[in-house]
Amino acid sequence: MWIWPRQPRPQVRGPLRGTAALALTAALVLTGCAPSAPASTAAGGEHDTEGTVIFYDTSGHATLDPATAANDRNMTNGLMPALYDNLVEFDDDGKPVPGLATDWHYNDDLTEFTLEIREGVRFHDGETLDAEAVAANFERSISLLDQASTTLHGAFDFVTEVEVVDDHTVTMHLDQPNGQIEYWLGKVAGMMISPRAIEESGDGLELDAVGTGPYKLSSFVPNNRARLDRFDDYWDGAEGRPAHLEHHRVSEGQSRLNAVRSGQADLSLIAPRQIPEAENAGLEVLVNEKNSIWTIYLNINRESLSKLKVRRAIMHAIDREGLAEAISYGSGKPATQLVTELSPIYDEELAERYPYDPERARELLAEAGYADGLEISFLLLNTSEYLQLGEALQAMLGEAGIDVQLDVIDLSQNLMFRPPHERGDIMMVRRGAGADALEAYQEVVSSYGTGTQGAPVTPRIDELVEEGRLINADDPDRQELLEDLNEEVVEQAATFPVITRSNVYAYQPGCITGIEPNAGYVTDKLDTVKIAGGCS
Template identity: 30%
Template sequence: MTTPLTGRFAAACLAVTTACALTTACGGGTGTGPTSTAQSGAVLRFAYTAFPSTLDPHKASTAWDELYILPVYDRLVTITPTGQIAPMIAESWTVDKQKATFTIRGGATFHDGTALDAEAVRANLDRAMNDQASTAKPLLKMITSVRAEAGKVTIEFTGSEADLLNALAHRGGALVSPRAFTKADLDRAPVGSGPYQVTGYRRDDRVTYQPFAGYYDKSAQRLKGLEMTFVNEDDTRLNGLRSGQYDATLIRPEQVGAARDAGLQINEFLTGLVYQLNINSSRSKFADKRVRQALNYAVDRRAIADELLLNSCQPTVQPAPQGHWAHEPSLDTAYAYDPDKAKKLLAEAGVPDGFSFTALVFNNAAFVQLAEALQDGFTAVGVEMKLRPMSADQSIDLYQNKGEADALVSQIGAAGTDPRLVTQQNYLKDGLNNPGDLTVPEIEKLAERAATADRAVQQENYREIVKLVADAAYNVPICNRKLFFATNDKVKDFDKLLTGYDDIRVVGMS
């Protein structure tokens, strides 16, 4: 059975997954892989801009960890290129009010030979929801109970069926071999049941995969192997693709012309990813809403989008892009560039001469240049933002997990069918991206009501939430990002990855 999502933004707003669905094929850990069972193609070599923090799906901390994780791990359900929920380990399911019953596929096994049965699914959901170190807890908050019996898993939940299925299709629903739960090197030697398993892992360098010989769906293994190389320099990635060292890579907007001139295929799409300065409200001067608002007025979003990002980013102050059902039109003109107003707010907050804070930034050219543009805007209103570049996983660990940073220049992803995950992770207490535990009581009430409401009420509630979020100035959103990928002519069906599909199974090589 399939359940439709919400049109083209069901895909676009799954961009954290989709944006590098190709790269998911090229993640990995250590292990002994079987002889390839792929029926066609060659090894897909992908150069990407970040390395995962972990390959344990329930403990991931960066947006792109899932990109490396999904080829290794089946979930109960998956997402098709047309944006529909479809069977995976669950062959079928029924929903009766707030109870979903999944019939588990027979004969599936994990890479270590452990049977993938109903009890294994139950144990995984329990781990994801209750393990002390789990970062997947917010993704599965709608689940209230799980039980397994007679080849079926029954999940009781709040909210909509679409919310539940979307959550189960991603890393919160990824299935790890129960025998590997306490495996010391699970973070780099993953043990799943997916179409590919890891054969090599070199930290901050590359990860490799081969097809899993025991996989039940051979049509999902269109590649003989997957190799992902971490290459931080933009020109190095593009030159590697042009020379034949790589088959595909993520490129910057200013590189599109050169890539086309080199005869490469260009794939582009507007995502639900938002470039953003994330603010820790418990540090520096950020407890005062007026200071956070001042930073928002100090940013010339249109100039950044047009001049720095070459019209590849739509200015915004909210997570959901234009066209998404949760987008609030009244915010399209919010926080227009106004340095005088920023200075006035700073004076009202008791810092007329400004202040200084330190922002972590991914040591990648795109994010560093974005940070420098923000820096210029803040300097103009008397605020000094010092930059501390470091790897993405280190910066997110310091900001999100440890709460030891003032701010982080990063990006967030709007959830596909429902922005509830964005609300939970960004605007509620204990949210991963809310280390200062900034809370607005009315947002908490609206989020709670939306968890049990129908779509029309959800829309009304979430639009109210984003207006409250904008007024509270939790962070400094900048723009909805467009992504560009370049591939050689050996890569097949790449365009399907840009419509919402969540792993590598649609990609082939000639």
């Protein structure tokens, strides 16, 4: 995590070539700035506890129910940690640490997972968190598996019984080993809802979010805005937090930046291309580096994409270094793997596997039977960041003989590429490897994932994912398995990574602190954001 200083940006090392360069030149002014040391804390060390943080985001929430698939997606879950605590949290290195559960353990064969539940925690409606409340949440999740997210499936697919051992101990009994549960419970599967709300609201929880988090819901307009009030009885303390938090969905990037400049918003997520403009306006820009990638899901039910040479041609047709320099303004790096340099399974040799080579791409297409070119439908979300990158990729692939037809959809339709939907051959997403790299591969390239259309590109991927699920996360053999899985995915071009992605924020200098990375997701934590004294 670092702050951009107000100084000219160094010259670009390797400019884009050909049509791709023209596409970007029309949209970009290549000036900017370079990273420096992290910023200091709030001015004077004091925080405004009576104010409201107004945050303008690229995306919103259709519901506030942790069980829904939309809230498991990386780009639509930023608000959830403010409302709900997890049974398991992650430290800065992505290691599972206590949350609402103070301890946990498996039995020897990984078919039982026992949690010790924290005492003295209350929900926003006054209900007590205990083993019965946790069991009620687990049972609800199991009942919703036919419509639930990948995370809920990962946590509960194999659960045959939820046992309340005593007031603060719960055991999950499984019909087969599962060594990933603590990672799944660090995401939406481990967000606890009030048992009273479960009983009274049922499927209505989308509009009545009652958790144990540091904020409680005041009002909610789906896919538009939410207002939260500080929960002063929060078990982990409310000190320094603002009285209110407002989350607004504003898809258009210029509007988000203008809102911070005018004072309409305190904090905004901006596109990397807006860094120079934000700096020139006197705003502070924060870049949170993430274990996050711009990558492309592919539908291998399409005959062309089922061919390895076609997939490798697409990999060679992408000028990743040029994209990183021109589009991310130094906040991103070229990527050929689903993990970044922050991951212990990142492989330096695999990073060089697919150099930019449009001629080689054309050769591979010809060898695959597409000497006259290939047409691909590209499902693309309608935010400025997606559109800019998508249009640059369209131009690059065109240089290699691949005619990309952009099919632009609204951000609220981000689940459209889930099976068995037949619209689009490829779809670009910003994907976080999360705290557990296995989960990323499971989601993006295996038959277990919600983005995989058809079978994985090779059976070996499913075999390795399944082996990984059966190994305890602390087992040293798991590291080697994940390295093998990473290599298989890269060699088979099972997905098309593009560049790494950081979160870029703009705010008035010295006025916002506590924007902490969330190891489990691409989004960052809103529940830790604070306002410096004298800024509201």
